[in-house]
Amino acid sequence: MRAVVKKNRSHYSNPHLGYLTPVFVEREDRWVRVEDLKKDFPNNECIFIHRDYVALNEGYADNELFIQTYEQNASHNPEYDGSSLFTGTGENALAPNNSEFCRILDSGRPFDPEQEYWIWQTVDPLNDVFIRMGDFIYGPFNFSSRKIDEEDGVNLLLRAEPGLDYCIFKINVNDAEKHHHVHQDGSFYYLISVSELLEDQRVPKESIYYGSPTDLLDWAKNITDLSTVNDIRQLGKTLSSATNPSPVEQAKLNRLKSLLGNSDEWFSKRLPVFISQYLEENPIGKKKVEDYLRINEQPNAEQSGELKRLREELEQLRQQPGGVALDERLTTLPAPQQRLINELLNDGNLRLKYASARSLEAQIQQLEKDRERKKKLLAESTRELRLKEELKAGLEKSLVELKEHFSNTEEVRSKFFEVKPYIDWVNGIVPSTTGETEQNNIREALDALKLKEDVPPLREYLQEIRENLDRLDRRIEFNDLANYFITINQNFLTVFAGLPGVGKTSLVTKLAAAAGLKERFLAISTARGWTSQRDFIGYYNAISNHFQQARTGLFDVLKSCDAGTRRGLDIPYWVLLDEANLSPMEHYWSDFMRFTDPDSERVLRIPNASNLDELRLGQGLRFIATINYDHTTEPLSPRLLDRVAVVRLTAPKDTIRVEKPVTLPSVTDYYSTEQLEEMLNPSEGSYEMASNSLNLFNEIRELLENEEDGLPIIINPRKQRDVSKYCAIAQQVMEDNGNAQNAFDYAFNQQILPLIAGRGEKFGKRLNDLHDLIDQFLPSSALSLRRIIRNGDANYYNYRFFV
Numbered sequence: 087m088r089a090v091v092k093k094n095r096s097h098y099s100n101p102h103l104g105y106l107t108p109v110f111v112e113r114e115d116r117w118v119r120v121e122d123l124k125k126d127f128p129n130n131e132c133i134f135i136h137r138d139y140v141a142l143n144e145g146y147a148d149n150e151l152f153i154q155t156y157e158q159n160a161s162h163n164p165e166y167d168g169s170s171l172f173t174g175t176g177e178n179a180l181a182p183n184n185s186e187f188c189r190i191l192d193s194g195r196p197f198d199p200e201q202e203y204w205i206w207q208t209v210d211p212l213n214d215v216f217i218r219m220g221d222f223i224y225g226p227f228n229f230s231s232r233k234i235d236e237e238d239g240v241n242l243l244l245r246a247e248p249g250l251d252y253c254i255f256k257i258n259v260n261d262a263e264k265h266h267h268v269h270q271d272g273s274f275y276y277l278i279s280v281s282e283l284l285e286d287q288r289v290p291k292e293s294i295y296y297g298s299p300t301d302l303l304d305w306a307k308n309i310t311d312l313s314t315v316n317d318i319r320q321l322g323k324t325l326s327s328a329t330n331p332s333p334v335e336q337a338k339l340n341r342l343k344s345l346l347g348n349s350d351e352w353f354s355k356r357l358p359v360f361i362s363q364y365l366e367e368n369p370i371g372k373k374k375v376e377d378y379l380r381i382n383e384q385p386n387a388e389q390s391g392e393l394k395r396l397r398e399e400l401e402q403l404r405q406q407p408g409g410v411a412l413d414e415r416l417t418t419l420p421a422p423q424q425r426l427i428n429e430l431l432n433d434g435n436l437r438l439k440y441a442s443a444r445s446l447e448a449q450i451q452q453l454e455k456d457r458e459r460k461k462k463l464l465a466e467s468t469r470e471l472r473l474k475e476e477l478k479a480g481l482e483k484s485l486v487e488l489k490e491h492f493s494n495t496e497e498v499r500s501k502f503f504e505v506k507p508y509i510d511w512v513n514g515i516v517p518s519t520t521g522e523t524e525q526n527n528i529r530e531a532l533d534a535l536k537l538k539e540d541v542p543p544l545r546e547y548l549q550e551i552r553e554n555l556d557r558l559d560r561r562i563e564f565n566d567l568a569n570y571f572i573t574i575n576q577n578f579l580t581v582f583a584g585l586p587g588v589g590k591t592s593l594v595t596k597l598a599a600a601a602g603l604k605e606r607f608l609a610i611s612t613a614r615g616w617t618s619q620r621d622f623i624g625y626y627n628a629i630s631n632h633f634q635q636a637r638t639g640l641f642d643v644l645k646s647c648d649a650g651t652r653r654g655l656d657i658p659y660w661v662l663l664d665e666a667n668l669s670p671m672e673h674y675w676s677d678f679m680r681f682t683d684p685d686s687e688r689v690l691r692i693p694n695a696s697n698l699d700e701l702r703l704g705q706g707l708r709f710i711a712t713i714n715y716d717h718t719t720e721p722l723s724p725r726l727l728d729r730v731a732v733v734r735l736t737a738p739k740d741t742i743r744v745e746k747p748v749t750l751p752s753v754t755d756y757y758s759t760e761q762l763e764e765m766l767n768p769s770e771g772s773y774e775m776a777s778n779s780l781n782l783f784n785e786i787r788e789l790l791e792n793e794e795d796g797l798p799i800i801i802n803p804r805k806q807r808d809v810s811k812y813c814a815i816a817q818q819v820m821e822d823n824g825n826a827q828n829a830f831d832y833a834f835n836q837q838i839l840p841l842i843a844g845r846g847e848k849f850g851k852r853l854n855d856l857h858d859l860i861d862q863f864l865p866s867s868a869l870s871l872r873r874i875i876r877n878g879d880a881n882y883y884n885y886r887f888f889v
Contacts, residue, residue, distance in 0.1 A: 087172075088112040089120075090187060091154045092271060093146060094132050096139055098843040099721035099886055104139030105132035105170070106154055109271065110278075117186070117278065119269075128171050134159060138176030145179075147209055149272035151187045154179045161617065166672055166679075168725050181212035184247070185280040188226055190259075190268070193217045197224050199254075199294050199341075203244045210240055214247065216277050223259050224294070226250070226280050245296075251305070252297025253334045261289045293337035305338060528649045535655060536755040544765045544819050554600035554750055560593070565820045569832045570597060570733070572815050574660075575766040576808070577731045578682045579675075579709045581666075581722070583888065584735035590712035591664050593735070598660050602753040609662040610638045616669035619677050626693040633692060633699075644690060644701050651704035656759040658706040666711035667719040672726050678709065682729035683804075706759035715888035722888070724843070728802065732840040732887075734870065768814040775813040779830035782863055783809065786834070789856055796848035799841055809833045831864040839870055845884045850875065853885060 090110035097103035108127055110117040123131035133156045135142065146152050156174035163169040189211045197203060197219060205217060216225030227244040246252040262268050267283045269276045283289060295302065542550075552567055562570075574580050574597075582590045591609075598607040616622060623644070624635040635641040640661065647659055663675075672679065680686050681703070688703040711730075713719065775783065787806075790799040809830075816829035825831065842853070853875050861868045870887075878885030 087157065088153055088155050089133065090117060090151050090182070091133060092149055092151055093142060096143060097721070098724060099888060101140050101143070102138060104135045104142065105130070106135060106142070106174075107132055109151060109269070129164065129167050129169050132170055134170035134173045135176055136173050141176040142179055146212075149274045150212065151269075151271060151274070151276060152179055152181055152212065161673070163673060163676060165676055166725070168672070168723055184214045184228070185226065186213070186278065187269075188214045188216055188277040188280065190216045190218050190223055190225075190275040190277055193219055195219075199296050203227075205242050205244065206239055207242055208239045211242075214280070215242070215244075217244070218259060218275075221258055221260060223257050223262065223277070225254055225277070227254065227296075251334050251338065252295060252301055253293050253337055254296050255284070256292040256294060257283070257289060265289055291333070293333040295337045295341040302338060302341060525649075528646055531646065532650055532653060532655055535650075535657060537655075537657075537758050538755045538761065541757070541761045541764055544815070547765060548819070551597075551600045555596060557750060558596045558600060560596045560600075565823065565828060565832070568816060568819050569836075571601070572766055572812060573731050573733060573836065574708055574710060575762055576811055576815075577708075578678070578684075579711060579730045581730050581732045582710065582712045582735055583715055583732050585737075586714050588735045588737045590735055591662070594660075594662050594710050594712065598662075599750060602756060603658060603660055604750075605753065606657060606659045606756070607662070608639055608643050608660070609664060610640060611664050612666050612668045614668045616674040618674060621669075622674045623677070623692070633694060643707075644703065647703050647707050648701040651702040656704040656706050657756045658708065658759055658762060661707070661709050663709060663711040665714060665719070667713040667715075667722060670720045670723075671711065672723045675709075679726070679729070704759065705763070724841075727840050728804065731808070731836045733836050766815060768811055775810050775830065776817055776827070779813060779817070779827050782827070782860070783830065783834075785859060786838075786856065789852070789859060792852075795852050796846060797844045799844070799852075801838060801841070805837055805841075809837050812837070825863075825865065827863050831866045834860070834864055835867040835870055839867060839874070840887045842874055842885060842887045845878075845882075847883055849885055850878060850883050853878070 089108040089112065091106040091108050094105040094107045096105075108120050108123065110119055111126070112118075120126055127133065133154060142152075154174050155178040156172045159170055159173040161169075162171050191205060191207065191211075193205055195203075195205075197217065203217075210231050211229075214226040214228055216223045216227070218224075226247055228247055229242040229244050231240040231242050233240055246254050259268065262277070262283065265286055265288055267278055267286070267289070269278055277283065284291065548564065548568055548571060551571070552562065552564060555562055555567070582594060584590055595607070595609065598604060613621070619625065620636070622636055622638060622640060624633055624641050626632075627634040633641070643659060643661060650656060663671075666675075677690060681688055688705065688707070690701045690703055692699045692701060713722070715721075787801050790801065792798060812833040813829045816832060820828045820832075822828065844852075853871065857868055857871045857875065860871070874885055874887060874889070877889045881889070
């Protein structure tokens, strides 16, 4: 499938990926406008370029139309707004042909068909162009370009197309627009199809010849018998007698008549005077006259007799059987030239030499044909050899990949587990049903759970956790600890981001243990290549007629949460997604994306034999993802970042102690989700920030969302609510440490700064203005922002939080 497209945007973190906006699609060999992008190109109204978008970004200007081949996206997720139904690669893009989607260039200079026409442009157009002057457009023009030294742009020298007999057309632009031959895209105007425009009888067109006089005379030779024309005036009369010429022929006839009229005056009046002056007055002209007279003196009697004898010998040679035949081509030449050649050929030896030359010429032509044939055979052999070498290289690469694939023991083991139910079914082995046993185990585990009776103040609760962390050999500042627990409790998904080795996984594991959730904690190691629920939770196996769990163990956790929720026993459960962005999270975690909205119903539907089982997850389930932001991982999508908090970790600065950490005692009772909500989550309607923080937040929003300064950063209502809710709790418990806006500093750093993604000097200036605004009030956020600005300036003004 093919579409006429324009660039939309590159991927926010990977310049080799990007999106194109379709403008026309190809249907039955015609280009048809895309009227409903949402319907024809769901979900994001774009074609996703999954390779080599850089080439498109560099090869085509903004709003410049080009052709892209595309296909259906096998990884399309209908539930994800940012997913594209169609995909393609940058190497499959090409410019339109010369007669389609021709740029219309504005020009302030009048067009004269008898003069060269130059026009300046910032970049070379992709194909033929039209020029617009007032209410009219002229074209189509081919062109050659000339770069102007030390200037950004090129000069285009316009030429007529040979395929249109070197004619162009003058057309009223309003008529072309009225009948839908013109398309506007931003500041670019295009003539959609030259052939359709010329065939449209509703649009008046004036033909104008814009070729060279030589091309015009060649055309005249093809339509006129020049053997009957003795002078220029007679040629003009002959051309005037042409009947029923087409508009293009009429334009050429008009131009030719104009040239002939000028030529008649030149040859009959001006040229004789010029030649006479040259031969009589110019020294060089006088010498040429003297040389001519000397060479052409009359031969004496002896020479005349010799010439007569040679002619008689030539006549005898002609009358001899098998004599050399005159070249038939001589008879087609004018009489003066025939006389000159006949005199040269009166010499019999010369005629024999001429015949020999003709024979050699024929032999040379045959050798040329043999050489071309052998050249083609060599090219075909070279092409076959190259194809075989490419096939060999492909087979060798596939063999290496196959060896690597089966050398990964864990992956092979996973594949065997996937096919095992099918092998069992073929062999008549019916899997045993363990559902009742599993239910009994879950009931027993729930019966053993006890809830704490009293809810302590939040500071006391956090201080107890801090003491437990000290026992586990992990010292954390009180404000950092408060930030971790408030953030995890208020967000369905919290992301801990940092470079490899900063201790993200160990921190989350010890936080869970210190909070008494060691038995209510599941660590999942994310694998590369996860794409759906099948890899993360499991899938319904139609052969074994039961749900096949994934090896992550998450399905058991979800069933436990469901059983507890149905019994009114909602206790927090933390699930760690370790190295979560080894695979795209918005794919394998897509079933949980909607739960990031606190107003959503926490019900997960799992397929079974006849319909869908509903798992009620309750309010206590939390996901914590650790991610590395280096070149080995997948970037987080803007849709996901808009719904999560990102806590950025750096390497700990404290020294490593050699004492062996102690093991905390087993937990016998838990805080319920409702009790933790009472401590860590403000009730609806009480999200009040301190007035100084609220005023600063409003100034920040005004600066970031101002569209006059380039690409804005929109802080949507969801993010505004999350910041306010966080500050409402954190500002009550965090230590001042000399900064009255500590709570807002933490919230801004992990809720707003991760949204930064833009490029260009204007965007960099916006970030510098933001830094100047927050530097005195939000020191931690200002430090993070300086890092983003510094890295962006060094990366060609490409600013990203995850660098």
